[in-house]
Amino acid sequence: MNPTVLAFETSCDETAVAVVRGTEALSNVLSSQVDLHARFGGVVPEVAARAHVESIRSLTHQALNEAGVHPADLDGIAATVGPGLVGALLVGHSFAKATAWARQLPFVGIDHMEGHLMAPRLQFDDFAPPAIALLASGGHSQIVHVRDWGDYEVLGHTIDDAAGEAFDKLARVMGLGFPGGPAMDAASDGGDPAAVAFPRALPDRPFHFSFSGLKTSVVTYINKAQKSGDLPPLADVAASIQEAIVDVLVNKTFKAVDETGARVVGGGGGVLANRRLRHRFAEEADKRGVQVALPDPVLCTDNAAMIGVAGAHWLSHGRISDWAENVDPGLALT
Amino acid sequence: MKFLAIETATPGASVALVEDATTLAAASRIDRLGHATFLVPAIDFCFHQVGWSPSDLEAVVVDVGPGLYTGIRVGLATAQGLAAAFGIPVVPAVSVDALALEARTGHRTIWTVVDVRRGEFAIARYRPVPGGVVRDSSTELVKPEVLRAQIEARPGQSLVVGDVAQLPEGLLSGLHRAKMAKPRYPYAVALAEVGRGRYERDLYPAPDDVRPLYLREPDVTINWAKIRQEGPWGSG
Numbered sequence: 001m002n003p004t005v006l007a008f009e010t011s012c013d014e015t016a017v018a019v020v021r022g023t024e025a026l027s028n029v030l031s032s033q034v035d036l037h038a039r040f041g042g043v044v045p046e047v048a049a050r051a052h053v054e055s056i057r058s059l060t061h062q063a064l065n066e067a068g069v070h071p072a073d074l075d076g077i078a079a080t081v082g083p084g085l086v087g088a089l090l091v092g093h094s095f096a097k098a099t100a101w102a103r104q105l106p107f108v109g110i111d112h113m114e115g116h117l118m119a120p121r122l123q124f125d126d127f128a129p130p131a132i133a134l135l136a137s138g139g140h141s142q143i144v145h146v147r148d149w150g151d152y153e154v155l156g157h158t159i160d161d162a163a164g165e166a167f168d169k170l171a172r173v174m175g176l177g178f179p180g181g182p183a184m185d186a187a188s189d190g191g192d193p194a195a196v197a198f199p200r201a202l203p204d205r206p207f208h209f210s211f212s213g214l215k216t217s218v219v220t221y222i223n224k225a226q227k228s229g230d231l232p233p234l235a236d237v238a239a240s241i242q243e244a245i246v247d248v249l250v251n252k253t254f255k256a257v258d259e260t261g262a263r264v265v266g267g268g269g270g271v272l273a274n275r276r277l278r279h280r281f282a283e284e285a286d287k288r289g290v291q292v293a294l295p296d297p298v299l300c301t302d303n304a305a306m307i308g309v310a311g312a313h314w315l316s317h318g319r320i321s322d323w324a325e326n327v328d329p330g331l332a333l334t
Numbered sequence: 335m336k337f338l339a340i341e342t343a344t345p346g347a348s349v350a351l352v353e354d355a356t357t358l359a360a361a362s363r364i365d366r367l368g369h370a371t372f373l374v375p376a377i378d379f380c381f382h383q384v385g386w387s388p389s390d391l392e393a394v395v396v397d398v399g400p401g402l403y404t405g406i407r408v409g410l411a412t413a414q415g416l417a418a419a420f421g422i423p424v425v426p427a428v429s430v431d432a433l434a435l436e437a438r439t440g441h442r443t444i445w446t447v448v449d450v451r452r453g454e455f456a457i458a459r460y461r462p463v464p465g466g467v468v469r470d471s472s473t474e475l476v477k478p479e480v481l482r483a484q485i486e487a488r489p490g491q492s493l494v495v496g497d498v499a500q501l502p503e504g505l506l507s508g509l510h511r512a513k514m515a516k517p518r519y520p521y522a523v524a525l526a527e528v529g530r531g532r533y534e535r536d537l538y539p540a541p542d543d544v545r546p547l548y549l550r551e552p553d554v555t556i557n558w559a560k561i562r563q564e565g566p567w568g569s570g
Contacts (some may be wrong), residue, residue: 047401052409057414058542071419085449087404090370097374098415102388164477175565222566234567323374 001316003075006063006099009310010052010092011084011112012139013043014301017059019074020308021066025120026067028298028305029032032056038178042168043138049087056095063304074105076139078311081109081321082331083139089327101323109321110310112302113333115269117146118313119306120293124266127293132262133333134253135304137269138164138179143247143256144333146266149313152333155256156207163245166211170241174234183275184242191239193276195232196221198244201250204261207252214244221227242276250280266293268306274298335533336386337393338377338416339526342369342409343401343429344448344497346519347543349376350527351384359383360523370409377416391422395529397428397520398474399547400456401448406546417541420491425538427528428547430458432520434467435528443470443488443554445512447496448520450475455501457481459488475549478505484551485512 004024009016009030016030033051037043064071066284079096082089089118093109100107116135120127131146141158161169164181171180176187198217201210218241225231248272257265271277285292299305340348347369348362359380363372381388396413397407410424417424430446445465446459455478459471477483478501485492485506492512499518500531506512517524532538 042552044552044554047554049403049407050546050548050552053411053414053546056411057418087407090404090408094370094373094408095415098412099419101374101378102416104388104421173565175568192420226566232565234565237371323378324371326371328369 003312003315004069004073005078005308005311005315006057006060006074007304007311008079008092008096009112009115009302009304009307010056010088011080012088012302013037014303015052015055015059016302016304017056018071018304018308019063019311022312023125023309025122025305025308026069027063028064029059030259030301030303031059034179037173038332039163039174041068041178045085045087045279048085048089052088056091063183071103074103076100076106076108076311076315078108078110078315079324080112080115080307081325083112083329084329086327086329089329091189093327097323097325106315106320108311108314108319109325110144111331111333113140114186115306115310117144117152117266119268121296121309122299122305123295124293126291127266129267130190130260130262131264132253132256132260133265134267134272136163136249136267136271138162138168140269141209143253145256145260145262152331154170156252157260158207158209158211160210160212163209163211163249164269166214166245167271171281173215173219173222174238181270182237185276187234187238188242188281189235190274190296191233193243193295195236196240198240200244200248204253207223209248209252211245213242228304242274246274246277246280249277250284252282254288257288262290262299264293268284268295268300270301272300335392336390337395337526337529337533338391339395339412339520339522339529340373340409341367341397341432341520341525342373342395342405343399343518344405346521347372347405348522348535349373349380349525350382350522351386352530356531358522362521366402366403368388369405373408373412386418389420391416391420393423395425395427395430395526397432397534398544399429399524400450400475400549401429403546403548410544410546414541423533423538424541424544425529425533426544427525427532428473429520430456430473431469431528433496433517434458434460434469436517436521436524437493437515438462438467439493442491442493445481445485445492445494447481447494447498447501449497449500450549453477455481473547473549478502482506482509485509499545
C-alpha cells in the first residue's frame with residue numbers, strides 16, 4: 001500500500017509542505033525564512049511562528065497543485081510533532097490536524113528526527129535497516145543505529161554545540177555571515193583542508209562530539225597569525241575549519257558502520273548538505289564497500305517530503321494520532 | 335448559514351456551532367497551555383452532537399486577538415486548515431469585541447481588558463446600543479494606570495470586563511462610577527455573533543490576508559554586532 005500523504009513541517013524556520021505517495025515526493029515546497037532571521041544573527045522563535053501562520057495556507061495550495069493531487073485523493077495527513085520551537089510546531093501541527101479532521105482523514109504526528117532518518121528513502125529504494133545514519137544540523141548532532149523503522153539506538157551525540165551551530169559561530173568569527181554552514185562551504189572553495197591543523201575533540205569517546213572548543217582554537221589561531229603577519233588565505237582557513245568538523249563527523253559515523261556491520265549509511269540535517277562531508281562520505285563508503293544513501297541537499301535540510309515519507313510509512317502500519325495530540329518540543333528519538 | 339467559531343486568544347478556549355442566530359452546540363475549557371489538545375476534539379464533539387458533517391460548514395469565525403500569541407496562532411491555523419479544505423471564508427473577529435458583546439448592558443460604558451503579558455493590557459471602549467454595543471475607540475495596548483486614567487476621564491458609569499483579575503489590586507479603588515464584571519474571557523458564542531455580523535456585511539478579507547492582531551512587534555532587537563562583525567579578511 002502506497003498512501004498519498006499531505007505533509008507539514010514547521011519545527012524551526014522553514015514552512016514546508018509536501019505531497020508524498022509511498023516513498024515518492026510528488027511535490028515538496030517551502031518558504032524559507034533565512035533572510036528574515038539573518039538580520040538577528042539567528043532564528044527568532046516569535047518571528048518564525050509569525051511567518052509560518054502567514055504562509056502555510058498558500059503553500060498547501062501550491063503543494064497540492066504541483067503534485068497534481070486533488071485533496072479528495074489524499075489518504076492521510078502528517079505533521080512534525082517535535083522536536084522544535086513550540087510556537088512554530090503548533091502552526092503546522094494545528095493546520096494539519098484541522099485539514100485531516102475536515103476531510104475525515106487519518107492524521108499522524110511525526111518525529112522530525114525520524115523524518116530525517118527516513119528522507120533517504122525518497123531517493124534510494126533499497127535504503128532499509130539495519131543502517132547507520134548521521135543526523136547533523138543547527139540543533140542536533142547524533143549518530144543513530146537504525147535497527148528497524150521505529151527502533152533507533154542513538155550511539156552518540158554532541159555534548160555541547162551542534163555541528164551546524166559550530167559552523168554558525170565560526171562563520172561569524174570569520175565575518176562570513178549567517179547561516180554559517182553554506183557560507184563556510186562556499187568560502188572553502190579551492191582551499192587546502194590541511195593548511196591548518198585544528199584540533200579534533202573527544203578522540204577517546206567513539207561516537208560523541210564536542211564542537212565548542214573549536215571556536216577558541218580558531219580565534220586563538222587567527223589572532224596569532226594576524227600578529228605575526230602570516231595569516232593564510234581565507235579559503236585555506238575555512239577549508240581547515242570545515243575539515244575539523246567534517247573529519248570527526250565522518251570518522252565517528254564510519255566507526256559506527258564498522259562496529260555495527262551496517263551495509264548502508266545515510267544521513268540528514270542541514271550539515272549533510274556540506275559538499276566536503278558528502279565527498280568524504282563517498283570515499284569512506286567506497287573503502288568499505290557499503291552503500292551511501294545521502295539524499296540531495298534539499299532533502300537533507302528541513303523539508304516536508306521527509307515528514308511525508310515517514311507519515312506514509314506509519315499510516316500504512318496503522319499508526320494514527322489522536323485528535324488531542326499535542327506538539328512535543330523536547331521529543332527525543334528512542 | 336452554518337458556521338463554527340473558534341476562540342483561543344486567552345486562557346479560555348471555546349468553540350461553538352451556530353446556525354444563523356442560533357447556537358446549536360458549544361464547548362469550553364480553561365487552560366492556557368491546552369488549546370492544541372482541546373480544539374479539534376471539541377470541534378469533533380460539537381459536530382457529533384449536532385449531527386453536522388464537516389462539509390456542511392459555510393464559514394469559520396476565529397478570534398485573531400489581541401491576546402496570547404501562541405493561542406491565537408493555534409486557533410487561526412486550525413481555522414485556516416478547516417476553511418481551506420472546503421474553500422470557505424475565514425472571518426476574523428477580535429477578542430475585545432466578543433467580551434463587550436457578551437457584557438452588553440443598558441447604560442454603562444463598557445471597557446474590555448485582555449491580558450497580553452509583560453504588564454500590558456489590550457483595552458477598548460464601547461457604548462451600549464439597542465441589541466448590542468458599538469466600539470468607540472481603537473484597540474490599544476496600555477499599562478494598567480493608563481486604563482484607570484481613561485476611565486476616570488470618562489464621565490458616567492463604566493463597566494470593566496475581561497481579565498480584570500490580572501489587573502493590579504486596587505487599581506480602580508475610589509472610582510465608584512466603575513465596576514468590574516464578567517465575562518473574564520471571550521467566549522466562542524459571543525465571538526460567533528461578532529463574526530456573523532461581519533460575514534453578513536461582507537466585512538472580511540481573503541483567507542490569505544487573515545492575520546493575527548498582535549499589536550506588538552516581536553520582542554527582538556537587530557543584533558548589529560553579529561551582522562556587521564568583520565572577519566580578518568573583511569566582511570562576508
